[in-house]
Amino acid sequence: MIEINSLSKRYKLSKQQKRELGKESSITHIDAVKEISFTCKPGRVFTLLGPNGAGKTTTLRMIATMLKPTSGTIKVAGFDTVTDGEKVRRQLGFLTGGTGLYDRLTPHEMVKYHADLNDVDSTKFKANRDEIFARLGIEEYANRRIAKLSTGMKQKVSIARTIIHDPDVLVFDEPTAGLDVIASKGIIELIRTKRDEGKTIIFSTHIMSEVSLVSDDLAIIHQGELLYDGTYRNFESNMQEKSLADEFIRLVEGGRN
Numbered sequence: 001m002i003e004i005n006s007l008s009k010r011y012k013l014s015k016q017q018k019r020e021l022g023k024e025s026s027i028t029h030i031d032a033v034k035e036i037s038f039t040c041k042p043g044r045v046f047t048l049l050g051p052n053g054a055g056k057t058t059t060l061r062m063i064a065t066m067l068k069p070t071s072g073t074i075k076v077a078g079f080d081t082v083t084d085g086e087k088v089r090r091q092l093g094f095l096t097g098g099t100g101l102y103d104r105l106t107p108h109e110m111v112k113y114h115a116d117l118n119d120v121d122s123t124k125f126k127a128n129r130d131e132i133f134a135r136l137g138i139e140e141y142a143n144r145r146i147a148k149l150s151t152g153m154k155q156k157v158s159i160a161r162t163i164i165h166d167p168d169v170l171v172f173d174e175p176t177a178g179l180d181v182i183a184s185k186g187i188i189e190l191i192r193t194k195r196d197e198g199k200t201i202i203f204s205t206h207i208m209s210e211v212s213l214v215s216d217d218l219a220i221i222h223q224g225e226l227l228y229d230g231t232y233r234n235f236e237s238n239m240q241e242k243s244l245a246d247e248f249i250r251l252v253e254g255g256r257n
Helices: 016-022 058-063 085-091 108-119 122-136 153-163 179-195 208-214 231-235 244-254
Strands: 002-012 029-040 045-048 071-074 092-096 169-173 200-205 217-222 226-233
Touching: 016 169, 029 058, 029 071, 029 200, 029 217, 029 226, 045 058, 045 179, 045 208, 058 071, 058 169, 058 200, 071 092, 071 122, 085 092, 092 153, 108 122, 108 153, 122 153, 122 179, 169 179, 179 200, 179 208, 179 231, 200 208, 208 231, 208 244, 217 231, 217 244, 226 231, 226 244
Parallel strands: 045 200, 045 217, 092 169, 169 200
Antiparallel strands: 002 029, 002 071, 217 226
16 A cells, blocks of 8 residues: 655755746745645555646655655555655565666566565566566567667566566556557556556556556646546546546646646
8 A cells, every 4th residue: 555645845946947047036946746645555556647747756756765755754555665765665666667777687687686686585586587577478588688679678677677576566657658559558457467466556647548448546646736536437427528638638727626
């Protein structure tokens, strides 16, 4: 479970940023996330939807202990992200659109490295690796250099790295960005499978077609604030526009409703 309470993130402007705003500006900071609260439950996909710059990635990076909140609290599987960061990371897998893989390693070496970081024993590693590589179709490429792989295959390796230690909580930050239809479908199917296994999943996207495919719960964030937080079914049944995209635009352009 992920429990977020009154979460905020404030960034101080650099001297360069202040100069760019002009001498007359009194702005000294940017509030990327503003007092948001929500809960992600096991066995459900919680979708965080918002336009670019809405605060999605900042929120997910705070959940993943990559950033510290300015105020508020985050608990992942019962552990506080600030005071129990290492315990949180043991429970969590974080997948982003930017793979950050080492080109000189092979998929096997990359995934083994992350298994070792999470103290996965050799027997469990082999079983997990074989099952994951088979599901994602990586076996044929397991011993090729990552630099030689396609973008879609690299993303599959990143997925394998993310889930090799079988974490209870999964954070997917726009995992299908830039991928073709086939690769994107595979990631969506994986998310569904992990939900059915009882994992807690938070999924960030700006691709409207993906929202209806996986969402159990939905939050819409804009300018750091939540415009909606509830079940996807309830959101869909109360839409004032005919399509999800049009309803999303209505909310974002109209502010809090």
